[in-house]
Amino acid sequence: DTAVSQTPKYLVTQMGNDKSIKCEQNLGHDTMYWYKQDSKKFLKIMFSYNNKELIINETVPNRFSPKSPDKAHLNLHINSLELGDSAVYFCASSPRDRLNYEQYFGPGTRLTVT
């Protein structure tokens, strides 16, 4: 009965490869997010979708492409991986129209690019 799940939990790959991270939430939330946590533990928003519509697109290289097939899923595809992409990627979800509602985070995906 996991609220926000991500797969895989760990991902080790070589530079230049393409990889995807999947996220699913069973909370009925209509908004989902991708955050990146760098090696210094700093968390930064990357993307957000509301009901399959992209609503937040921060300054992220266009090698990163989110895809939301439905409001319960938000996947992150990364092309031509670079060393600097190594980080922990968190998926999160919340109801959009409730400011006082916390965002529920997935367990994170640790991406290591060698």
Add this chain to the structure above:
Amino acid sequence: AQKITQTQPGMFVQEKEAVTLDCTYDTSDPSYGLFWYKQPSSGEMIFLIYQGSYDQQNATEGRYSLNFQKARKSANLVISASQLGDSAMYFCAMREKSDYKLSFGAGTTVTVRA
């Protein structure tokens, strides 16, 4: 400009004592929410407490309380009766009504000593 500032990179606290984690924020939006999250060494993000900009009283959740000083734009987290399991990184975050993403501070690492 940094929206959330956490000036304490690391803190030590004796078991059973209280600890205060500082957080200041910057926004011109009159409607916003302030959140604290805990990230233990296992990596997951755990929601602790929420304070809304219009809330008259300081938020409390068990051993967690939020010292909200709106005029000073500060939202310090107080953990009372510290336990060894409180050792973790703590993040302050803000969500403005005009912008639904969470903006995080750099985090404070708390180490509880027996």
